[in-house]
Amino acid sequence: MKATQQEIADFIAAEFPQTRCVVREVVPGGATVVHPIGPDELRPGGTVSGPLLMAVADVALYVALLGAIGIVPLAVTTNLTVNFLRKPPADRSIVGVCRLIKVGRRQAVGEVSLYAEGKPDPVAHAVGTYAIPPR
């Protein structure tokens, strides 16, 4: 890996100061991030919003990519496709598990399975593309 979990966590905290998403693990070709769920993330009826799931997918992809190519601040998401599969429960963190599918010189592609912590069936699935700036 080109960056340690701590380096990536520090970078995410600096670049995305609003996010409450936490880096749990960075492995070769992938990463896991976790977002706590509290009153601020819930809609009436106790639903986790779709955009929050998309945000977790985006961070998971970015963390995995930074692990693979190092701290490259200018990498940007170019495409994100999300399928929403199940209503997440209101009382569990959202876990995003990213697996990189391709890391090229100019582009990277990865997929993310999103879970309610401790539950086996994914609540959403995302595929995202990153453009990597010339170095």
Place this chain on the structure above:
Amino acid sequence: MKATQQEIADFIAAEFPQTRCVVREVVPGGATVVHPIGPDELRPGGTVSGPLLMAVADVALYVALLGAIGIVPLAVTTNLTVNFLRKPPADRSIVGVCRLIKVGRRQAVGEVSLYAEGKPDPVAHAVGTYAIPPR
């Protein structure tokens, strides 16, 4: 239309109490929403985050759909695909203009062009699918 702009705005405010997204217009087959941008929505360097753009797209689609089918609380996004096109400026609201492509009994599909207020070129484009519950 099956719901007025005011009815839809009230419903969005109740269902998505965290969102700062405002309903600007609802027309047959479409809708426009606006999200103000301030320090809370910006990343270091003055970048509007991708997830915020996705959230605006999601609300624009939902508002347009409510205009077409009436206030149906259980309609849920099933798929959202976003292409990020340009870095939005830091000092302009994000405007989401939705056009519904199909409104069927069980499923609706729409596209959203996202702009920085007052700028002609879109900063992102989204296509989303909603599942409509049996009535």
Place this chain on the structure above:
Amino acid sequence: MKATQQEIADFIAAEFPQTRCVVREVVPGGATVVHPIGPDELRPGGTVSGPLLMAVADVALYVALLGAIGIVPLAVTTNLTVNFLRKPPADRSIVGVCRLIKVGRRQAVGEVSLYAEGKPDPVAHAVGTYAIPPR
């Protein structure tokens, strides 16, 4: 435009010798292509196959892009998202109408509405991304 309709039609015929897709119109920022439907394109029951619709979308995007940037053989599709909306009738050509959303130096994005010739409601909608090689 950077290439004429005839130049683009000749190029498509040379590059995609198997396709029966015909270039109908190239305009600034867009293009229309048409694919005839006969027994070879139909499944039992008279259904136009999904992959045929995707192929028409892909050609429509490519034709529009060539109109915008000139004959660039190495431009390649990097992402295509298709929503299938209605069963196309068995006896009408498929028309693909592409509108370019962004044409940048490295990447182009466009959307395509697919119709059964003469019918107002689209049978499918696609959004595609092209990578443009450095020149």
Place this chain on the structure above:
Amino acid sequence: MKATQQEIADFIAAEFPQTRCVVREVVPGGATVVHPIGPDELRPGGTVSGPLLMAVADVALYVALLGAIGIVPLAVTTNLTVNFLRKPPADRSIVGVCRLIKVGRRQAVGEVSLYAEGKPDPVAHAVGTYAIPPR
């Protein structure tokens, strides 16, 4: 599984008489299909076309779904998103490996990795959604 590999192969051959795609394996929650590549599938320069890759992805998803829910002729693709990753070589079959992500009552979602036979890195990746008719 709700249908055997032979039942599914027979059904695919009847429903998609034009396809040369062959069912190689059906397992719980997934399937593998293979499409031979010859002159008819190649563009000048020896490129496998994008639509062929999309067609293989579509068949792989359908085969996996039929394995999971039985022979349901009216299941239809509603959304397909494909990321093209690498130029496939001209002399190898295309293999589509599908893994179902969710099989619900009304909707199924799966992902497909597409390979050139014998090569480890995928040439494309697809995510697709199927609508399942009420039974």
